[in-house]
Amino acid sequence: MELVCPAGSLPALKVAVDNGADAVYIGFRDDTNARHFSGLNFNDRKAQKALDYARSKGVKIFVAINTYPQPSGWKRWRQAVDNAASLGVDSLIVADMGVLAYASDTHPDLPLHLSVQGSATNAEALSFYYRQFGIRRAVLPRVLSLDQVRYVAETSPVDLEVFGFGSLCIMAEGRCYLSSYVTDESPNTRGACSPAKDVRWAETSNGRESRLNGVLIDRYQEGENAGYPTLCKGRFEVEGNVFNALEEPTSLNTLQLIPQLTEVGIKAIKLEGRQRSPAYVEQVVRVWRQALDSHHQNPNGFAPTQDWNEALDAVSEGSQTTLGAYHRSWQ
Amino acid sequence: MKLSLGPILYYWPRQQVEDFYQQMATAPVDYIYLGEAVCSKRQELRTGDWLALAADLCESGKQVVLSTMALIEARSEISALRKICDNSPCLVEANDMAAVQLLAERNLPFVTGPSINIYNAYSLQILYGQGLQRWVMPVELNAQTLADILKDAAKLGFVDNIETEVFSHGKLPLAYSARCFTARASDLPKDNCQLKCLDYPDGLAMDTQDGSDLFTINGIQTQSSASYNLVAEWQKMQDIGVDIMRISPQADNTLGIVEQFADALTGCSLPSSLPEGQCNGYWYGKPGMELLQFEEIS
Numbered sequence: 001m002e003l004v005c006p007a008g009s010l011p012a013l014k015v016a017v018d019n020g021a022d023a024v025y026i027g028f029r030d031d032t033n034a035r036h037f038s039g040l041n042f043n044d045r046k047a048q049k050a051l052d053y054a055r056s057k058g059v060k061i062f063v064a065i066n067t068y069p070q071p072s073g074w075k076r077w078r079q080a081v082d083n084a085a086s087l088g089v090d091s092l093i094v095a096d097m098g099v100l101a102y103a104s105d106t107h108p109d110l111p112l113h114l115s116v117q118g119s120a121t122n123a124e125a126l127s128f129y130y131r132q133f134g135i136r137r138a139v140l141p142r143v144l145s146l147d148q149v150r151y152v153a154e155t156s157p158v159d160l161e162v163f164g165f166g167s168l169c170i171m172a173e174g175r176c177y178l179s180s181y182v183t184d185e186s187p188n189t190r191g192a193c194s195p196a197k198d199v200r201w202a203e204t205s206n207g208r209e210s211r212l213n214g215v216l217i218d219r220y221q222e223g224e225n226a227g228y229p230t231l232c233k234g235r236f237e238v239e240g241n242v243f244n245a246l247e248e249p250t251s252l253n254t255l256q257l258i259p260q261l262t263e264v265g266i267k268a269i270k271l272e273g274r275q276r277s278p279a280y281v282e283q284v285v286r287v288w289r290q291a292l293d294s295h296h297q298n299p300n301g302f303a304p305t306q307d308w309n310e311a312l313d314a315v316s317e318g319s320q321t322t323l324g325a326y327h328r329s330w331q
Numbered sequence: 332m333k334l335s336l337g338p339i340l341y342y343w344p345r346q347q348v349e350d351f352y353q354q355m356a357t358a359p360v361d362y363i364y365l366g367e368a369v370c371s372k373r374q375e376l377r378t379g380d381w382l383a384l385a386a387d388l389c390e391s392g393k394q395v396v397l398s399t400m401a402l403i404e405a406r407s408e409i410s411a412l413r414k415i416c417d418n419s420p421c422l423v424e425a426n427d428m429a430a431v432q433l434l435a436e437r438n439l440p441f442v443t444g445p446s447i448n449i450y451n452a453y454s455l456q457i458l459y460g461q462g463l464q465r466w467v468m469p470v471e472l473n474a475q476t477l478a479d480i481l482k483d484a485a486k487l488g489f490v491d492n493i494e495t496e497v498f499s500h501g502k503l504p505l506a507y508s509a510r511c512f513t514a515r516a517s518d519l520p521k522d523n524c525q526l527k528c529l530d531y532p533d534g535l536a537m538d539t540q541d542g543s544d545l546f547t548i549n550g551i552q553t554q555s556s557a558s559y560n561l562v563a564e565w566q567k568m569q570d571i572g573v574d575i576m577r578i579s580p581q582a583d584n585t586l587g588i589v590e591q592f593a594d595a596l597t598g599c600s601l602p603s604s605l606p607e608g609q610c611n612g613y614w615y616g617k618p619g620m621e622l623l624q625f626e627e628i629s
Contacts, residue, residue, distance in 0.1 A: 069451055070451060070476045071476065071479035071480055071483055072476070072479060074453075096448070096450060097448075098454040098456075099453075102453065121403060121404050121427075122403050122404065122408075122427075122429045124403075124429035124430075125428035128429075128432040128435070129428075143402065144404055144509065148405060151405075171507060171508045172402050175446050175448070175507055176506040177470065177503075178506050178553060180618065181555055181613075182618055183618055184618050188448065188469075188471065189471060215543065216539040216540055216543070235540065236537045236538060236540065237537070237538045238536070238537050238538075245512060245516060246508075328520075328522065329520055330509075331510045331511065331521040331522075
């Protein structure tokens, strides 16, 4: 399986390449990509440097143009596609049908991957994108169990990439508006979820409180680890009980599923985290490279080592990991 | 301007569903959407029952549309979807791209529901080319974006061949997950959910720790807590080219809301303000949860 690694900056890209990425995915410095955070991502000059560095080491570059343009922004998305094409990147990761059509009509030789934000969870949906736009690969949303992944892989007309590690979206990507309901930005519209501009922290007599645009997301007592107030990971009250009603602060970690994912024919593993530091990228890419190589050398004897899992836990949200939807009992 | 009744997004006992549609058959709505759009475990009415109910309602003179599921993951869900696409006596609403594909393959016209991502006229044009007759705008978009999309669709030459529908009343469908949050709230796994959704005919409230309403849990779907209400916007909608306003069913008083909208459309009675517990922010380009009163808007 190909190892597809995140980079939000040139230093992150370099450590991803140096530690064994087969491909690195990046975004431009605007709302055309789903990690539109301040100080992150690549302008044209940095993107060229990224490409040069990756090429010199035989590593591919994918560019994510995976948010949904509204009419007022259309030219920016079109420009992003043209920029990526003129850079000569290895593929575009796209969600919107209009952008897919523009890219396939204007740059027919540029390979297209359907972004996880395209929200295709079954072979029929994938067939639509294959038939219409000739996509070569799709990234599956993090909502399928391993059996369901197997079924999609058996019937998909295109190669599949799945998330292996990182921050866990528990909603079907591309169809979650929780963030724009509370703030004015969502992944689809602005490439942001629970945006930092709306986050406020306060020490109160009830404990340390995190709020998103005034809405109380969580409250921490002394000694509790306070996490970033992502909407779906706060503690809320349902029928008198206060708990993580949607999900705990946790990261996806599927090291142990490498044999099964390989066996069902998954072609690439994606690591999440373009917003994370070069140190995070280095750690995670290195572990995954070792794990994939170890599996390749000895498929039958493969087992994740304690070192690997500890290294990944250390950089995980809330220092805990889960198999997420791959494991039926999580659902 | 026409009125539609969206699919029931909750899990109601069979009798309640039948009673509901019997009442709606004579209510002042022009279009009725029906079918299971949220969870395939909800089998009080099976696919065949929905097909039969749709056929019955067609007789009542309503324009009927069969809605399909928003998140399709399992093989059995694809089979059920195929059955609907092959046998529907009426138009089908696609809520997942799988349905778009199956309907386009069969050269059948279709409606796209609010969970199909159409954010610009180019996307709309592609689906129009595949058989789209009507689309429901994604709920997070605002009036200006909608106006721009329809202007672009006019330039591209197809706007007169499609209808535009806007989700205009009810708790907003905001997200879909593999996980069932209703089962989770009862500490049950999804595979043994005991059909808990039957206990919550308007979903399950999820509040902040300081007691504010936030979301509504509805199985694998997360909705707003506040009810979206765009009744006051109908004229503006008409001006920018909206054809249909959608009312989403709730357990009590759906008929009252339908009548209120129908009265508003005659121009005679608009409410002077919207009550607490409602929202309309999305339409004005604000956070969806916000409630703007009329004096702030005009």
